[in-house]
Amino acid sequence: MFGPVTNSTLVIAIQVHHRLNYLRHLIISLSEARSIDRTLLIFSHDVWNEDINKLIRSIDFAMVLQIHYPYSLQTHPYTFPGESSRDCPRNIKPDDAAKLNCINKDWPDLYGHYREAKFTQTKHHWWWKSNQIFGNLKITADFTGTVLFLEEDHFVTEDFIHVLKLMEKEQEGVAKEANILCLGTYLKKFNYKINSKQMEYYTKYVLKDFNKQGSVMAELTQWMSSKHNMGMALTRKTWNKILQCTNHFCRYDDYNWDWSLLHVSLNCLRDKLQTLMVRGPRVFHIGECGVHHKKKDCATSLVMNKVKYIIDSAKQYLFPDRLTIVESAVKKKVKLKKGNGGWGDKRDHSLCLNMTLGYQDL
Template sequence: DFMFFVNTEQLIYNQEINESSSEIDLVIVVQVHNRLIYLKELINSLAAAANINRTLLIFSHDVYDKDINEAVQSIQFARVMQIFYPFSIQTHPDEFPGPDSDDCQPSEQPKPNCPNIHFKDTYGNFRNAIVAQLKHHWWWKINFVFNRIRALKDYFGLVLLLEEDHYVAEDFIHCLKLMENYSRESCPECWFFSLARLKMRDDHSGSNDVIIRSSVENLGLAFNRNVWYEILRLANDFCKFDDYNWDWTLRQMASKIMKPTPSSMIMAHDRIAHIGSCGTHSGNKTCDASAIIKKFKEAQVNLFPKFLNTRREDFSYNIRNNGGWKDPRDHALCIGMT
């Protein structure tokens, strides 16, 4: 079928974009659902970024949508690849991993003898296919990028993970490279790099300020193949931790399981904004993306720093799983995609 063909063919658009070098300096993977209005804003911000022509943009979709495809395939400023998560709700609307009508449903009184009656999560909830897909898609895509994409078999640089409702600063690639270079010389335990803290701050951090702490931040998270091998080694833990969020799962692994405990380098002056702020955990139902973008742009001063000003922070998460991931079918699918 179409998705199998695309995932097998692995066509790269705009191969000729960088005439001086065919090398890829950075791989950027964007997880896409169905919010085209935000995706267009992300694409606009990527187009304005310095050295974007030296990247490979990989868009990983869990929905086939003609308009989204057109938006992605219209990109002219960088090399582009599309991949499609093959176990989506769209392709499995009436059966696992989509919502199985025979299952006990999250919002209904359980029927006797429904197949998942004994598979409630930590908080007593039955499986919700919509939230379970978030973690499945993330795990499938990261496995596919590192293990299946032929053009990247010899690539050991950073892979930056974005989502459709992110918005980047012009110097985000420059800042990632500064952090990567610093880690090689001065912070070997810095496995992860993040372009922003979890919430946009109103403080006056310098444009070159970087926080080093034992945490994993999900806004503009980047790591390389060697770190991926460490994550992959703990695939069983990732696939069985009762949390439908890939980032909270990764935090739990980093804080309790990975040895030595890794650190992150985090840009204190944000180089990425979350413009779809009515996300999974937000109480907001209306997102004013234009207002968030305006505020973000106004804060972008003194970009392209020549060096980093690092500071170390003591930090520990109170790791509390969010549930939604107790069904053994999810565990088996996750492990099977590894």
């Protein structure tokens, strides 16, 4: 109905865990986007869930492919990369670990803690998925176009593809140094219940970037993991640069894929990663609960109300004619002192390294 895949096709890689409710919202938003019929949606799972599979199989507005991460906790519940009874407990002291003679006694992280499989899986999955798309899947084997990275708890505007195309055009001109295009933003400063008075803050802080003159602001700056990791889009050219730094990515003691990518940018690449980020966001984060959050109420309604309010209020500013690019210098030198830990186990290093299908700096 929609094929074939060409280099003008937008490939959208969506990392899926098990949050069906969030995923349903994302798929609805994708279905309402203009030009979605010219995309290939690749859903990458680390859990086999028939309800999720059924939902994805029901998609009839674009090309769809499902892939499944083969080293998941679901398929390896009692052996690595899951956790076995012989693994060291997270908080055991190295001396006690030696007495216990647990498998990974010699590999605590830089904070003296031992691996937790539920945290290491996300980085492994992201790296495996990226290597599959750029190096192993037949459908994308010769693909040189743009790959947009989303997650199950993201939500897109109806013009996100249109804006991405404008950004790609700028990459050919004044924004040539941009390696990564960024469509997303976080709403941390807006995490409170909605009422009419508080909604004025949305207009002041978010809608100001939806320019009324047929343009949307885009910022050209150095890529930062905490600011530019949502709605990332890149091409094989950029991926090949990252792949040359496989050793840095896989051995860096941080269980987060985005912080590991920042380490690659700052410590391996000749030129640091640069991003072109749209200030009027086209991708939103709606997941209040996940790996890093332990809130009791994980209902999506509050966040969805905030996101829908912003998008509805910006309706007249969607589908801009052009981008207005501003360069934003980094105020102070970015220095990544050390990672967040959780990635000291040499088994994780080996698994990560063995996923690469191209050249490595080993």
